[in-house]
Amino acid sequence: MAMNEKSTFDGLKAPQAQLTWVKAAPVSAFAENGSGCVLHEGEQIAVFNFTDTGRWFACQNLCPHKQQMGLWRGLLGDQGGEPKVACPFHKRTFSLETGRNLQGEDLCVKTYPVKVENGMVYVGIETSEGQ
């Protein structure tokens, strides 16, 4: 799993890619251990607030199982300490660290970095050099 994780991140951080930090909302707009959805130029990103561990995660809002825009409305949790979200439609669960499906199906979601600065939550979206 550690290998996977590494290669996923290597892929994300391809040399030309560059991160743009998009403002999501103030921390106070998120419920504790809650979530919200960010719309950025047509892209929908689910953002999760793990209050208990003080960590934030983000992934694509589209569930790859049946192409439903719903992951932000799923329940947060962990499996063996790995943070995850469960899709509300048919309960597929996805790791928020690697994006892989935790039931072992061949499904994967894109994850995004999240940072909090001065009470504001930002999501890191890749843009390629030229844009």
Added chain:
Amino acid sequence: MKNIVVVGNGMVGHKFNEKLLAKLPDGLANLGVCLTVIGEEPRPAYDRVHLSDFFNGATAQDLELAPPGWHAQQGIRLLTGECVTEIDRAARTVRTHTGRALPYDFLILATGSAAFIPPVPGMEHPGVFAYRTIEDLEAMTAHAKPGQRAAVIGGGLLGLEAAKAVLDLGLQASVVEFAPRLMPRQLDQAGANLLKAKLESLGIQILLGKNTRCVEAGPGGLTLQFTDEQALEVDMVVVSAGIRPRDELARQAGLATGGRGGIVVNDHLQTSDPQVWAIGECALHQQMIYGLVAPGYDMADAVAAQVAAALLGQPPSDRVFTGFDMSTKLKLVGVDVASFGDPFCEQTPHDVLLWEDRRRGVYKRLNLTPDGKYLLGGILVGEAESYNLLLQMVKNRMALPPHPEDLVVPPRAGAGPEAGAGVAGLPDGALVCSCEGVSKGDICQAIDKESLTDIPGIKKCTKAGTGCGGCVPMLNDLLTLSLKKQGKAVKRVLCEHFNYTRQELYDLVRINGESTFRQVINRYGTGCGCEVCKPAVASILASVHNELVAKQSVIQDTNDRFLANIQKGGTYSVVPRVPGGEITAQQLIVIGQVAQQFDLYCKITGGQRIDLFGARVEQLPLIWEQLIAAGFESGHAYGKALRTVKSCVGSTWCRYGVQDSVGFAIEVENRYKGLRAPHKLKSAVSGCVRECAEAQSKDFGIIATDKGWNLYVGGNGGAKPQHAHLLAADLDKATCLRYIDRFLMYYIKTAGPLVRTATWLNNLEGGMDHLREVVVNDSLGLAAQFEQEMQQIVDTYHCEWREVVEAPHLRAEFRSFINTPETDPTVAFVPERGQKRPQAW
């Protein structure tokens, strides 16, 4: 080079191959042994005992006893579709119908038997079938048309098995038996009477004491003419009147055979030629043909031991076959029937212990020694759970407990024996699986040594339970017992975050009063939680405190979080409560106006309400604002909670009605609305026995009688429909509600997450009798507490939607995006039949 030839690749022939291989650890080739198996059927050996599963969807391949390629892997030469027609004992060769000649040093006849066809005219007509091979079943399937009638000739074990098959084919069944009772070899008159009544109640016609004179074929079908001049018209006849050992080959070879068929064998299962053995249903041992697999398997083992010893150059094996217990337990058309030890004791002095419950259709007979200390045998009809234990008591001559009647009388609440207690007393040598000859000691050892934790593991490791499957309940008990001994409690914990069952957690929360998920997981669990434990804890908190669900929205499933059901495409549906299904014209108009304004798809639900589909998340508070203003309340269609109480129109309008079912339904629905439970709850009230509201398919249902109300519990529709059971009869309204309070609280407290009342009840130890003790007779002394807890929930009811609509911070949660007020641009609909529907996925 030694040649072994096995004639017949049936159940016993196949078992011989398995047993022989197991006794030759280096395999066949290394010993220079050539094993040839010749079977007349077109396919390798299959499980004839479970032949009827063929009509329940099992394929011919599912029934095969060895995995594909097994014979080749083991170095066995298998010839299927080939019939041995001749044995030349002088030359020690067999010849098949293709002319192939095969030499042998050891010849094993496992030719089984054929269905006995009574020698009366007309058995050759098309539409008359035997019931023995897969080809027979395929022919029956091709002939049968649902709705037709079939006669089964023979009311013994095989005949009733065939009757079940006929029902499974969608035909009506008439069973014709020559003897004055069903299953004359296994049952006494009283047991057979009860079985007859049960089968008749399932729609099977039973004709006893009937001797078939002939079968006539006419344009309309077949007619059975009986010797008493009566007749029966049918479309198909299945003959299952007994078996005839296939000894024709042995006869041709000049081997000794019995007057009524069967190849004569000694205790070594040798025929009159010591180089030729016979095993299974073709063998006649001590004047006895054994028509069951277990004795056949024992014979196979005995011969395998002798042959293996000879091949390995060991001294002759003393493994012999000395007869076999004919005890059996069967499920015939869904009715448990068992007969064990000496069921009749016609020749033996004995005392009889009888238990007959015609109401539930249970008959049990135990034959005891005159001093009452030992069990000799018995008969069980309608319920045979104790069969394995009773059989062991006979076989091992175990002393009976001081009150042997406890062995047959259903346990009363509180007095029930601990699960697995019975098997603890068995000696290690007790044979648990007689098909495979596995003892209690073998099984317990395997569980300990191989760290087995489930039945498939035991089957794989010991082969126990892979034959007729009758010992599986006992394997379960042994597993529980062994795990308990190892200190491994078998416990259904909630998930990886909580090492508690739902019931334990419920009790903890009730006693210690935690009110948030975080408190609960900090105190009793680990980690962040997950999609299993969060809603489970939310449901516990809601049941204990009846708190507003929206306040704990982040631990709720999305349906509870947005107080609406998520649908395809991500929009929601809205269901206002319509208690009892009673609605005014004005209320209908309001619903119509709201639907029109928000362009919602409308549909009448199965629960007598109106479902409005296609609401975007941000529209939900706006829609509810209007509905609430018109007096509607949340219907909780989204929650694991009380859904609806359906009703028929009852005595106010219906000309048959005996009570006001609508009025009572409204009262019941208003009492329990908002009640959170491990799973959804449905209910209904009917105004008379015609049951138009389908109350018996509900978690709790009420049917009016001329004296009051009958209360049924534990029914459900869904994937596995189940009828509710009568809990109490002729109740007045107040008592009925009190019983419902107690029933629901008991369920809410003790059921696992997402377990509906039907499944809960099926797994409740002591079942319906126990439940009745708790609810009606207050055997746990908790009734007052249950009622008081329910009253508290009723008193603190609030409409969740009203609270959301009135609280701006709760309303703010209902939006598509956290960074913009825009709505989700991906939501799209297509028109259909004048309304809209989401795009397909």
